[in-house]
Amino acid sequence: MRPSQRGFTLVELVCCIVVLGVLSAFAVPRFISMDKQARIATVQALAAALNSTAYQVRALCLTTVSTSGCDAGSSSWQGTINNKNYWLNYGWPDSGDELATRQIDAMVDYSGFRAYLVGPPSTRFVRDDAATPDRCSVTYYDAYYLPQHYQVVTDTTGC
Numbered sequence: 001m002r003p004s005q006r007g008f009t010l011v012e013l014v015c016c017i018v019v020l021g022v023l024s025a026f027a028v029p030r031f032i033s034m035d036k037q038a039r040i041a042t043v044q045a046l047a048a049a050l051n052s053t054a055y056q057v058r059a060l061c062l063t064t065v066s067t068s069g070c071d072a073g074s075s076s077w078q079g080t081i082n083n084k085n086y087w088l089n090y091g092w093p094d095s096g097d098e099l100a101t102r103q104i105d106a107m108v109d110y111s112g113f114r115a116y117l118v119g120p121p122s123t124r125f126v127r128d129d130a131a132t133p134d135r136c137s138v139t140y141y142d143a144y145y146l147p148q149h150y151q152v153v154t155d156t157t158g159c
Contacts, residue, residue, distance in 0.1 A: 039130055039159040046110055046125055047138045047154045053107045054150055057086060057093050075144060078102065089144035095123040096142075104140050113138075121145035132158025 060081050061070035070077070070091035077088045087094040087102040096103030096117060105115045105123050113125040122141045130136030135158025141151040 036131075036159050039127055039136055040156045042112055043127065043136060043138055043154050043156050043159065046108070046113060047152050049108050049110075050104065050138065050140050050152045053104065054093050054152075057081075057088070057107065058091050061086070061088060061091055089142050089150075090148050092143040092150045094142050094144065095121060095140050095150075099123070104142070127159065130159045134158065 058070065064081050070088065075089060076094075077086075077091075079086060079088075085102045087096075093104040093107060094102070096105060099105050099115055099117065103123065105125075110125050112127065112129075114128050115123055115125050118124045118139065121144065122139050124137050124139045126133045127136040135155050137155050139153045139155075141153070143150045
């Protein structure tokens with residue numbers, strides 16, 4: 001008597017491989033799409049953090065500074081609020097002439113981004129891991145060149 005052997009036939013193995021191939025053909029694009037959506041979400045989150053920080057610093061300035069550094073007539077003010085140095089334009093955070101000082105880039109956590117100055121009026125935060133980094137960014141324009149208010153602009157077309 002022969003001992004009975006059990007196992008998979010070649011046809012069964014080929015069917016399993018085909019089914020796995022079809023499933024992966026649908027799953028891989030979805031995972032790639034999720035990666036892009038995650039980068040877009042981080043760009044939007046940084047934009048929200050810049051807006052929130054700008055309003056928080058302005059509120060601190062208006063409630064604690066006795067000089068006219070926070071009013072609409074003050075185009076540029078440098079000073080200390082709660083033991084922190086700030087540079088403000090019309091009462092809003094400056095975009096900076098140099099990074100990591102008293103300007104907006106020193107006030108927010110921009111992990112995952114690279115910051116650089118774009119001329120005197122703005123600081124750009126770029127996602128280096130994006131497909132087109134310069135088009136996956138947040139730019140903060142200070143109030144000095146846009147009198148009375150700042151502006152935050154996002155670009156997610158290259159994420």
